[in-house]
Amino acid sequence: MRVHVIGIGTAHADDAVGLAVADLLAASVLPEDVVVLRCARPLPDLLDALDGADAAVLVDAARTGGAPGSIHRLRPGDLARLRSPSSHGLGVAQALALAVALGRAPARVELVAIEAGQMQSDVLSPAVAASIGAAADAALQIAREMQDGGGEAARDA
Amino acid sequence: MTERRTIEVGAIARVEGEGALHLVLEGDRVVDLRLEIYEPPRFFEALARGRRADELPDLMARICGICPVAYQMSAVHAIEAAWGVAIDPGVRALRRLYYAGEWIESHLLHMMFLAAPDFLGLDDAMQIAQRHRNQVERALRLRKLGNRILILLGGRSVNPVGVRIGGFHRIPTRAELRALADELRPARAEAELLLHWFASLPVPSRPQDVELVSLRHASEYPMNEGRIVSSRGIDVAAAEFETAFEEVQVPHSTALHARNRATGTPYLVGPIARVMGNLDHLSPAAAAAHASLAERFASPDPAASVFARGIEVIQAMDDALAVLDADLPPPAEPQAVPRAGIGHAVTEAPRGILYVSLETDAAGDVQRLRIVPPTSQNQAQIEADLRALAPRILAIPEDEGRRLAEAAIRDYDPCISCATHFLTVTVERREPPCEST
Numbered sequence: 001m002r003v004h005v006i007g008i009g010t011a012h013a014d015d016a017v018g019l020a021v022a023d024l025l026a027a028s029v030l031p032e033d034v035v036v037l038r039c040a041r042p043l044p045d046l047l048d049a050l051d052g053a054d055a056a057v058l059v060d061a062a063r064t065g066g067a068p069g070s071i072h073r074l075r076p077g078d079l080a081r082l083r084s085p086s087s088h089g090l091g092v093a094q095a096l097a098l099a100v101a102l103g104r105a106p107a108r109v110e111l112v113a114i115e116a117g118q119m120q121s122d123v124l125s126p127a128v129a130a131s132i133g134a135a136a137d138a139a140l141q142i143a144r145e146m147q148d149g150g151g152e153a154a155r156d157a
Numbered sequence: 158m159t160e161r162r163t164i165e166v167g168a169i170a171r172v173e174g175e176g177a178l179h180l181v182l183e184g185d186r187v188v189d190l191r192l193e194i195y196e197p198p199r200f201f202e203a204l205a206r207g208r209r210a211d212e213l214p215d216l217m218a219r220i221c222g223i224c225p226v227a228y229q230m231s232a233v234h235a236i237e238a239a240w241g242v243a244i245d246p247g248v249r250a251l252r253r254l255y256y257a258g259e260w261i262e263s264h265l266l267h268m269m270f271l272a273a274p275d276f277l278g279l280d281d282a283m284q285i286a287q288r289h290r291n292q293v294e295r296a297l298r299l300r301k302l303g304n305r306i307l308i309l310l311g312g313r314s315v316n317p318v319g320v321r322i323g324g325f326h327r328i329p330t331r332a333e334l335r336a337l338a339d340e341l342r343p344a345r346a347e348a349e350l351l352l353h354w355f356a357s358l359p360v361p362s363r364p365q366d367v368e369l370v371s372l373r374h375a376s377e378y379p380m381n382e383g384r385i386v387s388s389r390g391i392d393v394a395a396a397e398f399e400t401a402f403e404e405v406q407v408p409h410s411t412a413l414h415a416r417n418r419a420t421g422t423p424y425l426v427g428p429i430a431r432v433m434g435n436l437d438h439l440s441p442a443a444a445a446a447h448a449s450l451a452e453r454f455a456s457p458d459p460a461a462s463v464f465a466r467g468i469e470v471i472q473a474m475d476d477a478l479a480v481l482d483a484d485l486p487p488p489a490e491p492q493a494v495p496r497a498g499i500g501h502a503v504t505e506a507p508r509g510i511l512y513v514s515l516e517t518d519a520a521g522d523v524q525r526l527r528i529v530p531p532t533s534q535n536q537a538q539i540e541a542d543l544r545a546l547a548p549r550i551l552a553i554p555e556d557e558g559r560r561l562a563e564a565a566i567r568d569y570d571p572c573i574s575c576a577t578h579f580l581t582v583t584v585e586r587r588e589p590p591c592e593s594t
Contacts, residue, residue, distance in 0.1 A: 010313075010315040010316060011313070011315075011316065012219075012315075012316065040313060040314050040315045041314065041315060043266075043270070043297075044297050044300055044301050044304065045304070045314075047297060048301065094281070094282075094283065097283040098282060098283050098286055098293070101283050101284075101286035101287045101290070101293075102286050102290055102293065102294060103290075
């Protein structure tokens with residue numbers, strides 16, 4: 001089973017954490033059939049990043065009101081409760097819904113969301129930077145569970 | 158005895174930024190109409206002060222996630238005007254390619270994801286994808302090409318960093334440019350097919366008696382260069398922008414309202430103004446697309462803006478290919494010497510003309526920066542459009558009226574975040590005051 005681990009973000013403040021996790025994973029030794037990708041914008045980049053995947057783990061910054069750097073494991077259905085950071089309403093949840101509508105969504109999708117602290121400066125908050133390793137391990141763990149037949153079905157979420 | 162009905166709509170969806178529409182009606186009469194922009198002011202003009210001018214291209218890219226190229230291009234041309242920097246023909250051509258990428262990306266985002274749901278009576282592009290999968294996939298493929306261009310020249314598609322005074326930090330290789338040309342060549346027909354699909358949709362009509370303002374260039378469809386011209390006789394250089402137009406503060410908005418300085422009246426910038434003012438410079442394929450939709454351009458109609466965008470996607474494809482096929486030699490290393498100077502530039506952002514004026518000191522530090530984005534120029538016209546639309550809004554059920562107002566605002570593809578310095582719709586219906594007997 002081919003699993004895409006997709007870091008989502010821009011080079012801006014704590015929004016960059018998804019990319020930082022992807023960079024760390026890409027530099028490490030990965031299990032067979034685990035592919036790491038980077039994605040700047042959910043639309044259109046995420047749709048392309050999902051192509052060819054049997055399952056996907058998305059890694060992105062999020063704001064749920066928790067402590068900066070805390071890590072949440074979410075299913076696509078959980079996204080509706082989060083406020084979309086995209087002012088056009090074209091965030092991860094919408095990109096996943098579009099992928100499903102276009103028949104381009106893998107059977108399983110899960111998210112590793114890292115609580116963002118600040119969105120002002122160009123560097124990661126210390127607490128967010130400190131969570132990169134744990135978030136990378138969490139993403140890899142979910143990828144392995146998916147390959148072992150575990151994980152949650154995305155379409156049901 | 159006054160009956161007051163208030164309709165709360167919530168922030169207007171599918172626009173960039175935050176704002177609200179407040180509409181007060183007495184009987185059939187509009188007594189008050191305010192497009193309220195409450196997106197916080199962002200003070201870009203102030204925070205540029207004292208910074209080195211060469212920081213501006215990256216700084217300006219942060220103003221907008223959708224049209225960073227426009228801000229970069231107006232800023233860099235203003236600096237070059239202030240310093241007397243000669244622009245290499247290769248740089249000039251690559252800037253046109255870069256801007257074409259942004260037009261393609263921004264226009265397709267608006268056409269399929271922001272506007273198309275209005276024409277189909279659907280909530281979003283996800284619902285469109287369930288019924289018109291091929292068209293949504295086509296729009297995504299085309300938009301991705303715009304993205305490709307931005308990444309090639311800007312280094313990345315979000316907040317691109319490739320622009321420098323006098324040129325680009327990295328010039329793409331011939332092989333990269335040829336590969337891009339190979340991807341773009343079949344895409345023009347795709348863009349034509351997509352426009353045909355939009356032409357088959359029930360796109361409304363709302364002609365306006367409004368002055369159209371765009372750039373006009375002697376020999377090409379306007380992007381980075383040209384004089385500012387209008388359908389009512391304005392013809393000025395970029396440096397004379399402030400003689401022809403003025404911005405006024407209004408209490409209900411953090412965006413300034415622009416108007417024609419001589420007449421005090423609103424004007425329209427953007428794809429409608431560009432297409433109608435530059436028909437003779439459309440590429441053959443874009444001109445053919447316009448001819449097939451000519452009745453929609455008989456008079457200025459913001460509701461036809463989706464067609465203007467579709468025509469401009471074809472134009473941008475052709476412009477991009479023209480640059481790529483010209484196969485110009487790589488530009489020389491930019492020579493920019495900081496000096497004291499004043500510079501002005503106007504370029505055509507996807508939403509319309511974007512004016513930048515700045516002043517640098519002898520060290521090249523920014524002493525003054527002024528930015529007039531297209532949405533603040535269109536805001537007074539949006540209000541005029543809605544005022545004319547109010548009787549229709551009143552005559553239909555509240556939900557439909559709200560959709561009608563929102564769709565009308567979306568026709569302008571307002572970029573509210575950029576304009577602050579946008580939408581909850583509130584409609585108050587008051588009974589006309591009782592006449593004394």
